[in-house]
Amino acid sequence: MASTTSQGSEGGLALDPMHQFEISRIIPIKFGGIDASFTNSSLWMVLTVVAVSALLLLGTKRIVPSRLQSVGEMIYEFISNMVRDTMGDEGRKFFPFILTLFCFILGANMLGLFALPVLLHPFTVTSHIIVTFALAGLVWVGATVFGFYKHGLGYLKLFAPSGTPPVMLPLLVPIEIISYLSRPVSLSVRLFANMMAGHTMLKVFATFVVALGWAGVIPLAVMVGFTGLEVLIAFLQAFVFAILSCMYINDALHPSH
């Protein structure tokens, strides 16, 4: 729905599905030689934080929960169970971090779909690789530093799984190291590529709706289905990001697997 209106604002039927990912400066700020402008990306990040905080903080006073409150409680309980299942009781101290990460990514993905078409140009924060790479890099560097802090050089046992025959070690250790180094890349690329490909697809199909005129009702019906699919993917990718972060931190907690 958001994509059809943004199509209209461009005027005509020019197929430009990449226009939605453009970053524009709202308040230009120069900080030395660094361009630290407040862009539409920053605006949507602020909106995401406000929306998530409102969902989790507003109306949490009642014993019998309202509808809004039960959504917040469901998210809390869901992430709480996930953290306990993957990291055990030791991982409880990482629960606020994982909850924040999950809520931010879920909020950013969802707000990109349910934008306010007239007031604001829709924009998905997580469809830019620098944002997702910053998030994934934070998790990866954090887990690595924590692993070395907790186990010292014993953390390197992660690269030599227990029970491996010594003959296999020269083959296995490089593979483990490469797989460890590719973690932040795969974590960020997964989220970024899913969001970008999904939104581009929505917009390309939205062009068909306009191009077909009255017959566009048929692709419109398909579009509704695809929007539902995108909502599912938005949730699934936030969940996958959170659960893989849990796995990586779990490796830092218990390196010998």
Add this chain to the structure above:
Amino acid sequence: MEPEAAKLIGAGIAAVAMAGAGVGIGNIFGSYLQGALRNPAAADSQRTNLFIGFALAEATGLFGLLISFILLFGV
């Protein structure tokens, strides 16, 4: 060959990697359903592993998609 045409053809070929991701994801969910129908009691405990497997299978295909994005918009 025109460099522009070569770029577009290369992007198309790189996107073929998603076929592998499709096979992998289908395999994961198919096997999960098969196992879950045989032993529904154990299904819930394996859902975490299901999504980890799904994510890993998808990531390899998305690397190919990323190459085609880079070819189309980055180079």
